[in-house]
Amino acid sequence: xxxxxxxxxxxxxxxxxxxxxxxxxxxxxxxxxxxxxxxxxxxxxxxxxxxxxxxxxxxxxxxxxxxxxxxxxxxxxxxxxxxxxxxxxxxxxxxxxxxxxxxxxxxxxxxxxxxxxxxxxxxxxxxxxxxxxxxxxxxxxxxxxxxxxxxxxxxxxxxxxxxxxxxxxxxxxxxxxxxxxxxxxxxxxxxxxxxxxxxxxxxxxxxxxxxxxxxxxxxxxxxxxxxxxxxxxxxxxxxxxxxxxxxxxxxxxxxxxxxxxxxxxxxx
Amino acid sequence: xxxxxxxxxxxxxxxxxxxxxxxxxxxxxxxxxxxxxxxxxxxxxxxxxxxxxxxxxxxxxxxxxxxxxxxxxxxxxxxxxxxxxxxxxxxxxxxxxxxxxxxxxxxxxxxxxxxxxxxxxxxxxxxxxxxxxxxxxxxxxxxxxxxxxxxxxxxxxxxxxxxxxxxxxxxxxxxxxxxxxxxxxxxxxxxxxxxxxxxxxxxxxxxxxxxxxxxxxxxxxxxxxxxxxxxxxxxxxxxxxxxxxxxxxxxxxxxxxxxxxxxxxxxxxxxxxxxxxxxxxxxxxxxxxxxxxxxxxxxxxxxxxxxxxxxxxxxxxxxxxxxxxx
Numbered sequence: 001x002x003x004x005x006x007x008x009x010x011x012x013x014x015x016x017x018x019x020x021x022x023x024x025x026x027x028x029x030x031x032x033x034x035x036x037x038x039x040x041x042x043x044x045x046x047x048x049x050x051x052x053x054x055x056x057x058x059x060x061x062x063x064x065x066x067x068x069x070x071x072x073x074x075x076x077x078x079x080x081x082x083x084x085x086x087x088x089x090x091x092x093x094x095x096x097x098x099x100x101x102x103x104x105x106x107x108x109x110x111x112x113x114x115x116x117x118x119x120x121x122x123x124x125x126x127x128x129x130x131x132x133x134x135x136x137x138x139x140x141x142x143x144x145x146x147x148x149x150x151x152x153x154x155x156x157x158x159x160x161x162x163x164x165x166x167x168x169x170x171x172x173x174x175x176x177x178x179x180x181x182x183x184x185x186x187x188x189x190x191x192x193x194x195x196x197x198x199x200x201x202x203x204x205x206x207x208x209x210x211x212x213x214x215x216x217x218x219x220x221x222x223x224x225x226x227x228x229x230x231x232x233x234x235x236x237x238x239x240x241x242x243x244x245x246x247x248x249x250x251x252x253x254x255x256x257x258x259x260x261x262x263x264x265x266x267x268x
Numbered sequence: 269x270x271x272x273x274x275x276x277x278x279x280x281x282x283x284x285x286x287x288x289x290x291x292x293x294x295x296x297x298x299x300x301x302x303x304x305x306x307x308x309x310x311x312x313x314x315x316x317x318x319x320x321x322x323x324x325x326x327x328x329x330x331x332x333x334x335x336x337x338x339x340x341x342x343x344x345x346x347x348x349x350x351x352x353x354x355x356x357x358x359x360x361x362x363x364x365x366x367x368x369x370x371x372x373x374x375x376x377x378x379x380x381x382x383x384x385x386x387x388x389x390x391x392x393x394x395x396x397x398x399x400x401x402x403x404x405x406x407x408x409x410x411x412x413x414x415x416x417x418x419x420x421x422x423x424x425x426x427x428x429x430x431x432x433x434x435x436x437x438x439x440x441x442x443x444x445x446x447x448x449x450x451x452x453x454x455x456x457x458x459x460x461x462x463x464x465x466x467x468x469x470x471x472x473x474x475x476x477x478x479x480x481x482x483x484x485x486x487x488x489x490x491x492x493x494x495x496x497x498x499x500x501x502x503x504x505x506x507x508x509x510x511x512x513x514x515x516x517x518x519x520x521x522x523x524x525x526x527x528x529x530x531x532x533x534x535x536x537x538x539x540x541x542x543x544x545x546x547x548x549x550x551x552x553x554x555x556x557x558x559x560x561x562x563x564x565x566x567x568x569x570x571x572x573x574x575x576x577x578x579x580x581x582x583x584x585x586x587x588x589x590x591x592x593x594x
Contacts, residue, residue: 007305009545047543052338052491052519056542096545224333226340226542231298233318233347234333247327247347266329 005098007229008033012095014087015069020149021142023076024119025085027093032068034097040127041102041220041256044070045228047094048087054080057096059225061197061255063122064129064155070097073122073149099228100255103127103195103218110192112136113215115181115206117198118147123220123255124197125152128160135159136191137184141177141198145170178205191215196259200267207259217259223250238266275559276566277552279313281533282459282511283434284368284396286313289528289567290552293515293538294319294372294398294438295344299358300365306545312552313534314368317358319400321373322380324350329482334471338517339493340539341469343486346374346403351384355391363393370436374400377407378426385430396434399427401453402442402465402487414440414449414465421452428457436513439463439500446500447507447591454510462513462536463504464497490539491517498530499588505531505572507591519547521554528567529574 012031020026034044045057058080064071076085087093102123106112113136114124121140128138137160142148144166153162164172165180173180177198185191196206197220210217223235230252239248239261248254248261277288291314292303299317300309309315327347334341349357362369371394375381385397401414401423413423424437437453439446441464450461466487471480479485497516505512514532517539518524524535540547559567 009306055335055338055340055490055539056333094544224331226333226342226539227296227302227545228542229302229545231302232296232342232542233327233344234342236327236330236332236347238329245326247330 005037007097007099008037009096010034010094012070012093014089014091014093016089017085017087019085020073020152022146024147024149025074025076026063026149027072027074027084027087028069029072029093029095030069031095034095035065035068035070038062038065038070038098039102040130041123042098042100043123043255044072044095044097045099045225046072046084046096048084048092054078054083056226057094057228058084059099059222059228059251061123061126061220062098063125065126073119073125075119096228100251101253103256106131106134107192108133110134110136111190113181113184113191113194114138115177115194115196115198115202116140117177117202118142120196120198120202120220121152122197124195125155127195128156131160132157134192138162139165139177139180139184141165141180141202142167144168176202176205178202178209181206181209185209185213189213189215193218195219203259204264204267207262207264210259218256219259219262220255221250221257221262222255225251227251238263273560273563275556275564276568277556279534279568280511281513284314284460286368286534288313288552289534289555290524290548291316291370291513291534291536292541292548293536294400295342296538296541299354299361300369301361303541303545307549310366312367312548314370315365316370316372316398316536317362318348319346319372319374320348320351320354320384321346321375322351322383324348324353331480331482332486334480334486336469336471336488337492339488339490340542341471341481341486341488342466343481343483345483351387355387359391359393368396369394370396370398372398372400372438373427374403376403377405378423381423382426382430385427389431389433396436397427397431398436398438398462399424399458400438400465402438402440412440412442415443417448417452420449421456424453424456424458434459436460436462438465440465441496441500442468447504450504450508450510454508458510460511460513461504461508462515464493464500464516467493467496489517491519493517494523494526498526501527501532502530502574503589506575506589518551519543521551521558524551524555525558525570528570529572531572531575533568533571
């Protein structure tokens with residue numbers, strides 16, 4: 001995994017914030033130091049208020065980074081994300097980042113099969129937009145087309161395409177995105193790896209599908225976090241380490257993990 | 269341009285000389301290196317490591333964190349590398365930090381605490397021990413050491429014999445009366461008391477209808493507990509002469525000063541670092557600014573100032589402040 005490099009504590013300014021799907025916001029934030037240092041799979045710990053409730057920063061995977069800005073894809077789920085999703089152009093967001101260990105750099109000419117559930121699209125989109133010498137397919141699943149951003153695939157470089165799956169069949173293949181994954185693997189097994197990010201049951205299923213076909217699989221895990229820098233031990237991911245059950249930290253050892261090392265039976 | 273008013277931030281904390289009164293709390297600062305990118309930890313008055321136990325501890329199942337109004341309940345479960353790996357992997361980093369370094373130790377039995385202290389005592393790279401006495405004593409059915417004066421006293425006495433270094437005992441507020449526990453620790457040889465550790469708390473997720481924490485209960489920290497901690501510091505300072513480190517929800521210089529005025533010789537900042545990694549340095553700057561603004565030459569002159577002056581008098585004899593021991 002790419003080693004975590006220098007971290008910055010900085011105040012970014014919102015450049016643009018728009019709702020791209022139901023309760024899903026795409027927020028562009030000017031933060032030159034973080035934008036230049038960020039690597040796919042890394043995240044920021046964000047805070048956009050002075051009060052003590054909500055208390056902690058919230059972690060968001062970086063969806064894109066270029067020039068002086070990063071883009072976050074944020075789902076409005078509670079009081080903190082409500083504030084962040086309500087930030088207007090010019091307003092401040094305190095950022096800590098880039099944090100965590102991201103995806104390994106893609107192999108030149110490699111082909112990657114990425115499986116995204118909901119806002120799990122973020123780190124996978126970042127990986128694809130930076131993987132210009134490689135190629136692959138992003139399988140993007142959601143409940144219905146209203147939950148899928150309309151034009152997210154325009155950011156993909158050539159050699160990449162996006163396919164959709166919706167539970168209600170309103171866009172793309174009807175059913176779970178892992179059904180789409182199985183279908184794609186029937187067409188071809190020539191993939192360097194499968195990467196997955198989304199609800200835990202989805203990642204668990206994708207990991208099992210990859211294992212059955214002996215394909216390497218990496219996942220990006222999301223947990224509650226406090227410090228974000230590996231100091232508090234608050235963000236454990238159950239793993240097997242040296243043959244024994246252990247906990248690694250999502251913020252410092254992850255958020256990208258080898259699917260094989262995760263004790264899936266201990267996850268939610 | 270007038271020269272800036274000179275403020276002396278040096279503080280004496282029992283046998284320890286601190287360059288300033290701001291420390292960082294155990295469990296929030298790793299082993300000293302994790303925040304080094306944001307500021308030089310040598311600028312702090314001192315750092316306190318994550319609790320070290322004899323054996324490596326995996327910690328509790330997730331979730332280990334739940335946010336509550338102006339607070340955080342944590343149930344980390346003392347995940348740490350154990351004393352042997354601490355010595356080989358973490359002590360070398362600690363050694364290089366140029367301020368007072370306090371190693372926090374925890375255990376399930378008195379024997380374990382003593383074993384950790386003995387393994388570390390002959391090594392260099394740190395300056396003092398802090399005893400985490402909020403751990404369950406497995407030989408006493410899991411009641412925390414810090415719950416009773418006698419077990420706190422026995423634990424402190426045992427570790428006291430194992431070290432010549434300054435010994436700090438970190439008090440638990442999950443007791444009926446913290447004063448007898450504090451007195452027992454001091455009588456058993458504690459040089460300094462630190463208070464308060466986290467408050468036992470829990471939360472329930474109404475959608476899953478289950479406890480929000482993997483280990484069900486945890487410890488509450490953050491701004492919500494500050495008034496509770498201030499009470500304990502003020503009362504302890506009134507009734508006991510021991511040097512105190514005050515902590516509990518400090519977010520800024522103003523909060524730190526509140527603890528100093530209540531009677532704390534030094535303060536410790538924990539949860540605030542998660543919100544702002546530079547919080548301890550910012551608080552230190554704000555303490556200095558206050559002293560300049562209020563013409564205070566030495567911050568240690570403020571220690572316990574809230575006890576003094578009119579119209580305290582009889583009000584300090586209120587039942588909530590008294591020593592209840594016969």
